[in-house]
Amino acid sequence: MIAMLSIQESLTVLVVDDQAVPRLLARAALESLGHRVLESADPEGAVRLFMQSRPDLILLDVEMPGHDGYWVARQIRAAEQGGWTPILFLSGRNGDEEVWRGIEAGGDDFLSKPITTTLLSAKLRAMQRLLVMRAKLLERSEELRAANAQLRELSTHDALTGLCNRRAIDERLHQEIAACRREGQPLSLALLDIDHFKRFNDSAGHVAGDACLKQVSQLLTDACLRPRDLAGRYGGEEFALILPLTPRSGAMTYARALLRTLARAAIPHPDSPVAPNVTLSGGLTTCVPDEATTAEGLLLRADDALYQAKAKGRNRFFSYEMQLDTEEQLHQNSRL
Ligand SMILES: Nc1nc2c(ncn2[C@@H]2O[C@H](COP(=O)(O)OP(=O)(O)OP(=O)(O)O)[C@@H](O)[C@H]2O)c(=O)[nH]1
CATH class of the missing domain: 3.30.70.270 (Reverse transcriptase/Diguanylate cyclase domain)
Incomplete structure (x- = not known):
């Protein structure tokens, strides 16, 4: 669970790429960093696998036959309903326009292929930090919500009898x-x-x-x-x-x-x-x-x-x- 995540923990990463070689390279790099890998070779399959497995992070190719990676990102964001799974786009193209479209579609970062293990490791650490911060924020929000509910109860109920005041x-x-x-x-x-x-x-x-x-x-x-x-x-x-x-x-x-x-x-x-x-x-x-x-x-x-x-x-x-x-x-x- 995200709430329990610490910065050292290994992540479950969904790798989405229609080509087998980049998928294999990404898997090798991720596993060498101690992460668990799920793979999908097509956009619809990727959305289904996301819904079933709820990975901690997604490495998403942009150019794929049929729907592209931006479409996948939009589907995932719509399906999360208030959740947030980091999405890193991987693409051979990295012009300003591409980066802008990736962020617009709900992505969190945009990396150029081929990616080195060192860069991938650094990006994952940054995303892990954000996940931990988000989990803490959610925890605080929940504490605040509970405290507010308690205050509301105290302001509307009599302490001795529990009746409305x-x-x-x-x-x-x-x-x-x-x-x-x-x-x-x-x-x-x-x-x-x-x-x-x-x-x-x-x-x-x-x-x-x-x-x-x-x-x-x-x-x-x-x-x-x-x-x-x-x-x-x-x-x-x-x-x-x-x-x-x-x-x-x-x-x-x-x-x-x-x-x-x-x-x-x-x-x-x-x-x-x-x-x-x-x-x-x-x-x-x-x-x-x-x-x-x-x-x-x-x-x-x-x-x-x-x-x-x-x-x-x-x-x-x-x-x-x-x-x-x-x-x-x-x-x-x-x-x-
Ligand atoms: N134990 C207890 N007593 C309370 C509480 N709140 C008010 N009282 C008491 O209720 C009593 C009310 O007394 P009075 O207003 O004179 O009325 P009464 O003796 O019921 O007489 P009548 O109303 O005319 O029948 C007072 O002695 C208050 O101290 C409480 O939370 N706990």
């Missing part, structure tokens, strides 16, 4: 407002807050508090069943759920299911006046976005609804638009 939630909310506006579809947003979490921390300690936040986060992640649903940590013990294509009644049903799932998970709360287990309250807002809809406006409405849910006794979601909480909706439904 506030910045990523805000960005997605803007995107979904625009998407739902285009589609004419409802968008629901929920802000959630664990009930009496200060008491949890004060009783069980911050480490247990962190573990509880992780458990709730996992539960919210699992609750995002549709591809466009998103759960994020909005800050502290507050979470956000973005539910595109979800009308207000659907959002209420979703919220009730979420509370049931949390109740079933039965995460013990050491000091909650609401229940022996962890509960949460949520504020819901739903709209079909129009030109006047903003992320800030939706967040404010969801926060207002969350305040209502807390005021009405916690362990429930309140919908801003329905002016109803999940408890009231449950009783309404059971009366029907």
